[in-house]
Every structure is written in C-alpha cells, then in structure tokens.
Amino acid sequence: MTDSTSPPPPAEKSAEKPAGISRRGLLGLAGAGVAGIGIGIAADRAVLAATGAGSGAAASATRSYDFYGTHQAGIVTPAQDRLHFAAFDMSASATRADLIELLQDWTIAAAAMTAGKDIGEYGAVSGPYDAPPEDTGEAQGLPPSGLTITFGFGPTLFSTTDGVDRFGLAARRPAELVTLPHFPGDMLDPAASDGDLCIQACADDPQVAVHAIRNLSRIAFGRAALRWSQLGFGRTSSTSTSQATPRNLFGFKDGTANIKAEEPAAVNDQVWVQSGDSTAWMTGGCYLVTRRIRMTIETWDRTILREQEAVIGRNKGEGAPLSGGTEFTEPDFEVTGRGDEPLIATTAHVRLAHPTENSGIRMLRRGYNFVDGNDALGRLEAGLFFISFQREPEQFTTVQLNLARNDALNEYIRHVGSALFAVPPGARPGSYVGAPLFA
Numbered sequence: 001m002t003d004s005t006s007p008p009p010p011a012e013k014s015a016e017k018p019a020g021i022s023r024r025g026l027l028g029l030a031g032a033g034v035a036g037i038g039i040g041i042a043a044d045r046a047v048l049a050a051t052g053a054g055s056g057a058a059a060s061a062t063r064s065y066d067f068y069g070t071h072q073a074g075i076v077t078p079a080q081d082r083l084h085f086a087a088f089d090m091s092a093s094a095t096r097a098d099l100i101e102l103l104q105d106w107t108i109a110a111a112a113m114t115a116g117k118d119i120g121e122y123g124a125v126s127g128p129y130d131a132p133p134e135d136t137g138e139a140q141g142l143p144p145s146g147l148t149i150t151f152g153f154g155p156t157l158f159s160t161t162d163g164v165d166r167f168g169l170a171a172r173r174p175a176e177l178v179t180l181p182h183f184p185g186d187m188l189d190p191a192a193s194d195g196d197l198c199i200q201a202c203a204d205d206p207q208v209a210v211h212a213i214r215n216l217s218r219i220a221f222g223r224a225a226l227r228w229s230q231l232g233f234g235r236t237s238s239t240s241t242s243q244a245t246p247r248n249l250f251g252f253k254d255g256t257a258n259i260k261a262e263e264p265a266a267v268n269d270q271v272w273v274q275s276g277d278s279t280a281w282m283t284g285g286c287y288l289v290t291r292r293i294r295m296t297i298e299t300w301d302r303t304i305l306r307e308q309e310a311v312i313g314r315n316k317g318e319g320a321p322l323s324g325g326t327e328f329t330e331p332d333f334e335v336t337g338r339g340d341e342p343l344i345a346t347t348a349h350v351r352l353a354h355p356t357e358n359s360g361i362r363m364l365r366r367g368y369n370f371v372d373g374n375d376a377l378g379r380l381e382a383g384l385f386f387i388s389f390q391r392e393p394e395q396f397t398t399v400q401l402n403l404a405r406n407d408a409l410n411e412y413i414r415h416v417g418s419a420l421f422a423v424p425p426g427a428r429p430g431s432y433v434g435a436p437l438f439a
C-alpha cells in the first residue's frame with residue numbers, strides 16, 4: 001500500500017532485508033523462554049505451501065501485501081475474511097527505549113509474516129535443537145493469505161489516566177486522541193476496552209491471523225502484555241468495488257455505502273490525516289475506532305421481516321434502499337408512502353448514519369462478525385466487532401451520537417467494548433512503524 005490514489009494492488013513480497021532484532025528484545029524473549037530470534041528471515045511458507053502442505057484455499061491465498069508503504073496496509077486493502085485484533089498495555093517497568101525497541105522488533109516480524117515467512121533467522125524448525133523455536137510454527141505450509149498487520153497507539157500511551165507521562169510522549173499526543181465519550185446506552189466492559197497499543201491482523205486464513213498476533217504477543221513479553229483481543233470472521237464490509245457486499249449476523253448486506261479504495265478523493269478527504277491537520281507525525285495516518293457490539297440475535301430472529309427492513313432502511317434480499325432501486329441506488333429520504341410516512345423511517349439506521357444527516361461525514365468501516373460461544377442463558381455471545389478508520393475521531397463520535405440517540409437498531413444491540421487508537425503512517429523500509437513519533 002504505497003499510494004492512496006489508486007486501488008491497492010497485491011504488492012510484491014518485500015525485498016527489504018530486516019535489521020537484526022535488538023539486544024534488549026532478545027533479552028525479553030529469552031525471559032519468555034525464547035532464544036535466538038536473529039537477523040534474517042527463515043523459510044518461505046508459500047514455498048512450503050507449493051509442496052502441498054498448504055491450506056489448499058483459493059488462489060487469493062497466495063496474495064501478499066507489502067508491510068512497508070506510505071500508509072499502513074489493512075485499511076484500504078480489500079477487507080480480508082478473518083480478523084484477530086489485539087490491544088496491549090505496556091508493562092509497568094517499560095521505558096521509552098523499550099517501547100521503541102518493541103516497535104522495531106514488531107516491524108521486522110510483521111514484514112516477515114506478511115511476506116509469508118516465519119519470523120527469525122531459523123523460523124519454526126531450523127533452529128538449535130536445545131532452544132525453543134523462534135517462530136511458533138502453526139503457519140508452516142500456509143501461504144501469506146493476504147495478511148496485513150496494522151499498528152495503533154492508544155491515548156494512554158501518551159499519558160496515563162492519572163496524567164503520568166511514562167514515555168516522554170505527552171507533548172506529542174494529538175489533541176483529538178482522547179478516550180471516546182460515553183454514548184447513551186453504552187454498557188462498556190473496561191476489560192474489553194482501550195489499551196496502550198493495538199494490532200489488527202487480517203487474513204483470508206484464520207490460522208495466519210492468529211499466528212501473527214500470537215508471535216507479536218510473544219515478542220512483546222516483558223515489555224507489553226495483551227489487554228484484550230477479538231477474533232472475527234465474515235468481513236462485514238467491502239473496502240473495494242472488486243468485492244461483493246458481505247452480510248452481518250442480522251442477515252443484511254453490510255458495506256454497501258462504505259468508502260471504497262477506488263474513491264481516492266473520499267479516502268484522502270475522510271480517512272488520511274493531511275499535513276497541517278494535527279501533529280506532523282500523524283500525516284498519512286488515521287484514527288481507528290473499535291466497538292464490540294453485542295447483537296441480541298434471538299430477539300432479532302423473532303422479529304418480522306417488515307420490521308427488520310424498517311429498522312435498517314434497506315431490504316434484506318438485495319440491500320436496496322426502501323425508497324426504491326437496487327443495492328447501489330442512493331437512498332431518497334424524501335419519498336413517502338401510505339399515510340405520508342417516509343419510506344425510509346426517521347429512525348432507520350441508514351438514514352441516521354447517512355452523510356446528509358451528519359454534515360457530510362463518512363468513515364471507512366472494516367468490521368467483522370463474532371460468535372464467542374454462548375452466555376449462561378443459552379444465548380449466542382455474538383455480534384459485530386465494528387472497526388472504522390477516519391481522519392478525525394469526531395467523524396465517528398458525530399455519527400455514533402446520532403445513532404445512540406435515535407437508531408431503531410438500538411433495541412437489538414448493545415455496545416460492550418470501545419477503543420480509539422492513532423494509526424501512524426506506514427513504515428519506510430529500513431525504519432519502523434511509528435518512527436516519526438519519536439523523531
């Protein structure tokens with residue numbers, strides 16, 4: 001992903017030879033019972049896949065996206081099918097140097113994994129017999145599977161909720177990077193919210209996404225620890241016109257009116273931080289919102305089709321607006337039906353989320369479905385792990401405030417997790433993600 005003005009092409013594998021992992025990083029890993037992650041890249045898993053050991057999935061499995069670029073990958077990249085998202089907190093003893101070295105080590109590992117390679121010099125099975133393998137090994141034989149790894153910084157990285165500036169970053173915090181406000185109806189679990197750092201791993205194979213988060217968590221040992229994480233499936237958005245619109249767990253097409261990579265003007269206007277917007281180090285970056293939204297599936301499934309469509313404002317089969325036309329017809333909020341009632345109700349989700357109701361605001365949605373088993377009452381612990389990328393957090397808060405106050409959908413959903421992260425621009429080859437923050 002090097003150019004915001006064109007659709008994201010499947011990038012070639014990075015030819016960049018990674019710098020060696022820091023000594024401090026090695027010490028941290030040794031403490032975790034991991035020894036010997038070093039310079040270089042181990043076996044190319046795609047080659048192993050070609051020998052027949054791979055997933056055998058579609059041709060898209062061999063697609064890889066370069067980790068390095070102007071913007072981070074995993075934003076306008078065509079949304080992959082699977083997600084593993086993780087938020088981390090820095091350890092109490094971590095220093096600024098630890099943070100920088102962690103980002104350097106993560107960059108090297110992310111560049112290797114997105115290219116379909118094991119991490120470290122020897123990878124999963126070629127290292128010393130008397131040391132734990134550098135790579136955990138469960139992605140051996142699997143192709144890159146379109147893996148992207150996207151990093152973000154939470155408000156607490158800059159200063160804690162008590163105002164402590166642990167890493168000398170308080171003066172560099174963008175003014176807009178503050179914990180999201182409380183919205184009407186929020187029932188947030190603090191243990192599934194916020195965090196100092198985040199990593200979004202998306203791939204077309206769940207094992208590849210999980211492998212990425214597992215190995216990055218292991219590298220962080222002693223410096224940062226997992227705070228919460230979320231698995232997701234069945235992308236609930238299209239981020240490219242090349243993709244068919246998927247469906248969320250309410251059975252509706254989701255992502256129809258999303259910003260697409262093929263709209264460079266909208267991407268620049270609504271997604272990428274522009275020079276002069278904010279602190280200079282954020283130029284080319286954006287802000288990432290996550291909302292863990294529990295969906296009361298059982299209630300929804302007892303709701304009549306007419307009501308389901310009225311709640312969304314689109315029909316369930318094709319995803320066309322209730323004002324008429326086909327999926328990609330613009331909704332007409334003025335058209336009325338029987339009794340002079342608008343065909344798209346004043347409380348319909350698509351009306352309240354539409355740019356005309358929100359001063360022209362849009363956002364790039366990139367969420368995933370989740371089903372995390374069931375609760376004690378036998379109800380599915382299921383919902384939408386909402387992810388949006390935008391130029392300013394205010395884009396999300398404006399729309400969410402409108403939805404939280406008026407959306408008919410609120411009867412069937414509950415927001416239980418929330419986080420905001422600043423996503424720095426892409427890393428340059430030879431450098432590391434977030435380097436401009438420390439310059």
Ligand code: HEM
Pocket residue numbers: 248250252253254255256257258291293295312314349350353354355362363383384386396399400403413
């Ligand atoms: C479980 C919760 C949610 C469900 C089931 C849901 C579902 C949908 C569906 C079916 C559509 C119509 C298809 C499309 O254009 O993508 C839609 C549109 C949209 N949703 Fe949601 N959504 C949810 C939460 C949210 C949240 C939290 C936000 C942002 C605060 C949001 C923002 C939007 C926007 C901006 C649109 C496009 C509106 C337009 O321009 O027509 N949604 N959503």
